Amino acid sequence: MSPQPPVYLVDDDEAVRDALSLLLRTYGIEVESFAEPCAFLTGLDRRKPGCILLDLRMPAISGLQMQERLLARGCNWPVILVTGHGDVHACRRAFKAGAVDFLTKPVDEQALIEALHAAFRALQSSRERAEAQALLARLTEREREVLDMISRGWSTKEIAGALGISPRTVDTHRANLAEKLGTTSVAEFVRLALARDERGGTAP
Amino acid sequence: MIVPSRPARTTLALVLAWVVLVAAFTALSVRSAVDRAAVEVDAMGRSLHRLVSQRAAQHDAHLTSLSALALATRPPPLHEIDQVAATILRFYPRITAVDLLSLPGGAGAPDAPAVLTSTRSPTGNAVDPIATATAIAGTAPGATTLIATDAPVGRYRLAKKLPDSEGRLALVLEIDAQQLFDGEERPVWAALTLSTGDRTIVALPATAGLGPAAPSWLPRPHFEKALGSPNQPLLLRLERPLALADLVAPGPFATFAFASAAIIVLAGLLMRQRHMAKRARLAAAEAQQRARIREHEARLAHASRVNAMGEMASGIAHELTQPLTALLSQSQAALRLAAADAAVPSAVAEVLAANVRQAKRAADILTRLRAYVSRTPPRPAVCDLNALVGDVAALARIDLERRSIILDLPAGAPAPLAWVDPVQMEQVVHNLVRNAADAVETRPMGDRRVVVKTEVRGGETRITVADTGCGIAEDVLPRLFEPFFSTKADGMGLGLPLCQSLVERFGGHIVAANRPEGGAQFTVVLPLASGERRAEAAE
Secondary structure, three states, X not given: OOOOOOEEEEOOOHHHHHHHHHHHHOOOOXXXXXXXXXXXXXXXXXXXXXXXXXXXXXXXXXXXXXXXXXXXXXXXXXXXXEEOOOOHHHXXXXXXXXXXXXXXXXXXXXXXXXXXXXXXXXXXXXXXXXXXXXXXXXXXXXXXXXXXXXXXXXXXXXXXXXXXXXXXXXXXXXXXXXXXXXXOOHHHHHHHHHHHHHOOOOOO | OOOOOHHHHXXXXXXXXXXXXXXXXXXXXXXXXXXXXXHHHHHHHHHHHHHHHHHHHHHHHHHHHHHHHHOOOOOOOHHHHHHHHHHHHHHOOXXXXXXXXXXXXXXXXXXXXXXXXXXEOOOOOOOOHHHHHHHOOOOOOOOEEEEOOOOOOOEEEXXXXXXXXXOEEEEEEEEEHHHHOOOOOOOOOOEEEEEEOOEEEEEEOOOXXXXXXXXXXXXXXXXXXXXXOOOOOOEEEXXXXXXXXXXXXXXXXXXXXXXXXXXXXXXXXXXXXXHHHHHXXXXXXXXXXXXXXXXXXXXXXXXXXXXXXXXXXXXXXXXXXXXXXXXXXXXXXXHHHHHHOOOOOHHHHHHHHHHHHHHHHHHHHHHHHHHHOOOOOOOOEEEEHHHHHXXXXXXXXXXXXXXXXXXXXXXXOXXXXXXXXXXXXXXXXXXXXXXXHHHHOOOOOOOOEEEEEEEEEOOEEEEEEEXXXXXXXXXXXXXXXXXXXXXXXXXXXXXXXXXXXXXXXXXXEEEEEEOOOOOEEXXXXXXXXXXXHHHHHHO
């Protein structure tokens, strides 16, 4: 397991920044805080992937606008929006834009930690998906077909029958798959194949 | 210069119209009366001329037969001549005397002209032989001469030099010219004159149809023609003196004048009534418009109060929430630190736990406060922002005009449609316009301008409210939308935060900036209403 990703806290209130940073650090979570969204966005490319804890209402750029800017820059790190008032409309819009959670101030410790863990999981799975994508991208068309059939639980014989090739050739494909994906486990094959499907099933 | 009031002008115009109508009627009537009279005079003149010409020709015939008789013997048969003359006088009473003159110059004739014989009716006059001889001295024998100069009034003489060679003779008829016109044939309405050269022999005035005379400059219908007899150069003139009554018949004139006056008065009344009706209609429309604006104002004011209250609660909640968040998180962090450190007394942990509880309690109170003043839910619809801006402008205009502020609405985008609650969005625009108006109020007159414009740009609609004020100070700009922050002495600091939260409800935002040419500019950015929303609205 990779080390805990950092939390980027964006809030214009210094006291809130300090308090939340302190609280999260007691959980061993790395926190970097910013008084305004622009400061965070400026160095975005250099930062480690992490979870963004964003105040909804700030001067200059609101939380929702910042969320949109992140998406525009292709950054799909999980965002948790924190707001002083539970505005249903803003909440719906935030979720539509891909926020993982929506918390109301004052933030309860329990809810915050749960939301962060969910965000970390989302970050993790998106990273794994990205890795799976990278691995799958190296496969040939035929290898992808074979992987598909393996993940459906078909035997070598069945695959050979379906594709009109010899079982020996299927075995060769399986060996190539094992080498390219770095695993011989069928379970791992299935996981990777599913990761691709999660991206909408589009062939690269 | 005195400008007459509108009703006075109308009345004047109507009276003038009536005068023109009556004048036209009079002119037409005079014209036709004159024409009619001319035709009448002409017809009468012709028949009278024929008659008188015939009578005059008879004189020539008498002279011819008498002259033949006088020349039958030498010396002339005076007795026969007298007899014939007496017969002529009896049958032709207008011939009042017949004289035979001897003229000097002939062989055996006396030196002075003398009357050889004379036959006279009772009204006949003696002829002056010398004057007559002088009058015909130069004429050729056989010629007839008309002598008017020495004839009594109303008469003329016809002298014929007899065509003889030795003893010179002349026959003279005295004619009562008046009797050329027989009483029955003479029209009573006509003035008759018979003249020769410039001498009038008979002048008979008209005897009937006289009333007040027509003006002298009017053309007088008349007939004028020389008589047919070449020996009697007499000019017959028939004139029809016109009376006013002939020209303009009083009855029809009065009827027309009255009828036209009635029509004009009626028209005037009708116009007046229509004018009044129009005024009443305008007044009603104006009152309706005013009522509409008042109702609109009331609705906006109510929405404003409701929203301001919500915004106030929301502002208070937001302001308190921040320190409360810090307090809660700090306490929870401290609690965790205390739990990890055995050296911290348990009493401290209890105090921290109490802090956490109280902070959560305060948070609950804030939540309840917000719920209590929960705003009226927005009722969004597809709105044409141009129409919305127009409505706000109509509301604000009166106030702005009073403050000499020019409100400019340049033509914006053709159809900036947004999915918003119209009343709430009006409130936003109204607030921004009011702020802009306050900002330009200290500027000199003529430089107080507020410009509201709509735009559509890349899936967004914008309403821009710009002013020509002093702009926004740099240190104020970032705090502009902070609740309870205000640069106005009596400001609550809720207007702009309220605008912002209203706009945010519909997925938009507000941007404040200073314009490079001076003054501030607020831009409300809203997502363009999508197709499905429009369809929804259409249902």
